[in-house]
Amino acid sequence: MVDARSLVSVDQFDGPARSEIVRLVRLLAKSDRIEAPLRGYRVAGLFLEPSTRTRLAFEVAIRGLGGEFSLLDFATSSLAKGESYPDTLGVLEMLGFDCVVVRSRESGIALQLLGWTGLSVINAGDGAREHPTQALADVLVLAERWGCSIADEKPFRGRVIAIVGDVAHSRVARSVGRLAGELGARVFTVAPRGWSVSPGVLHADSLEFNTLDDVLGEVDVVYSLRIQRERFGGLDSLDERHFLEGFQINRDRLALLRRDAVVMHPGPVNRGVEVSDAVADDPRFLAKAQVAMGRIARSAVVMWVSGRSVDGR
Numbered sequence: 001m002v003d004a005r006s007l008v009s010v011d012q013f014d015g016p017a018r019s020e021i022v023r024l025v026r027l028l029a030k031s032d033r034i035e036a037p038l039r040g041y042r043v044a045g046l047f048l049e050p051s052t053r054t055r056l057a058f059e060v061a062i063r064g065l066g067g068e069f070s071l072l073d074f075a076t077s078s079l080a081k082g083e084s085y086p087d088t089l090g091v092l093e094m095l096g097f098d099c100v101v102v103r104s105r106e107s108g109i110a111l112q113l114l115g116w117t118g119l120s121v122i123n124a125g126d127g128a129r130e131h132p133t134q135a136l137a138d139v140l141v142l143a144e145r146w147g148c149s150i151a152d153e154k155p156f157r158g159r160v161i162a163i164v165g166d167v168a169h170s171r172v173a174r175s176v177g178r179l180a181g182e183l184g185a186r187v188f189t190v191a192p193r194g195w196s197v198s199p200g201v202l203h204a205d206s207l208e209f210n211t212l213d214d215v216l217g218e219v220d221v222v223y224s225l226r227i228q229r230e231r232f233g234g235l236d237s238l239d240e241r242h243f244l245e246g247f248q249i250n251r252d253r254l255a256l257l258r259r260d261a262v263v264m265h266p267g268p269v270n271r272g273v274e275v276s277d278a279v280a281d282d283p284r285f286l287a288k289a290q291v292a293m294g295r296i297a298r299s300a301v302v303m304w305v306s307g308r309s310v311d312g313r
């Protein structure tokens with residue numbers, strides 16, 4: 001069990017946590033009233049894998065709330081000289097850090113760090129396991145669009161989300177699928193054979209690739225994923241032509257969607273692979289809204305983890 005001062009998994013977003021986060025998101029939206037609630041709060045960004053939007057969103061969020069953010073990557077830290085994680089965390093403790101935001105290719109690293117330090121830990125993506133702040137941002141985007149609140153009981157009931165593409169290697173799929181399912185949505189995964197996850201992992205219904213076009217007319221969201229080659233194991237291989245035919249979200253597939261349905265993607269997008277150029281520039285493609293909400297979601301999460309108050313409560 002992880003305490004509320006760290007965020008490792010979307011499973012921590014139970015009813016009370018979601019209510020608190022929604023309260024924080026509303027308060028943070030009125031940013032003109034907020035007086036640096038994270039003043040003196042020190043966060044180390046331990047980014048051991050490439051990241052643009054997650055890293056910058058945390059940095060902008062923390063600095064915007066008056067906190068401090070220091071980036072520590074692998075190549076320029078003493079981890080590259082063989083220092084262990086526990087010893088690295090010990091250095092952060094001695095220097096007065098309060099929190100570590102960790103991104104790593106190692107599944108389970110966030111939970112492991114918690115065993116080695118008293119600092120708060122926030123999971124910014126661990127291997128193929130979880131990416132809880134991305135999932136939070138995404139469900140907040142959908143709730144805003146659908147005029148509901150994630151603080152309510154099953155607000156996504158009746159909605160259908162199809163997660164499409166390289167599901168097997170995707171931490172985003174696991175976190176988004178679980179959280180959207182918890183909120184009442186029906187979640188499909190549509191993946192190449194052998195590239196899905198067992199239904200229990202996401203509480204999702206898995207479909208084969210040739211069913212994508214059949215289901216497009218019934219879904220509210222197509223959630224497209226990048227091919228995450230850096231997480232391929234020795235046995236994984238990909239027939240790119242088969243992938244494009246079966247899974248690329250292109251103009252023809254966009255035309256099969258209902259008019260109110262949207263396409264989401266956590267970024268980074270490989271244009272011409274999982275989504276075509278035309279779709280990437282279409283107003284129904286919500287990746288930009290996801291980035292913008294990513295900052296707000298991360299502001300709320302850091303406030304939640306810090307235990308500090310925005311409004312004197």
Ligand code: NCD
Pocket residue numbers: 053054125131134171172225226228266267268
């Ligand atoms: C993803 C990630 O790195 O987990 N991007 C993100 O953080 N928004 C998705 C990916 O790598 O494809």
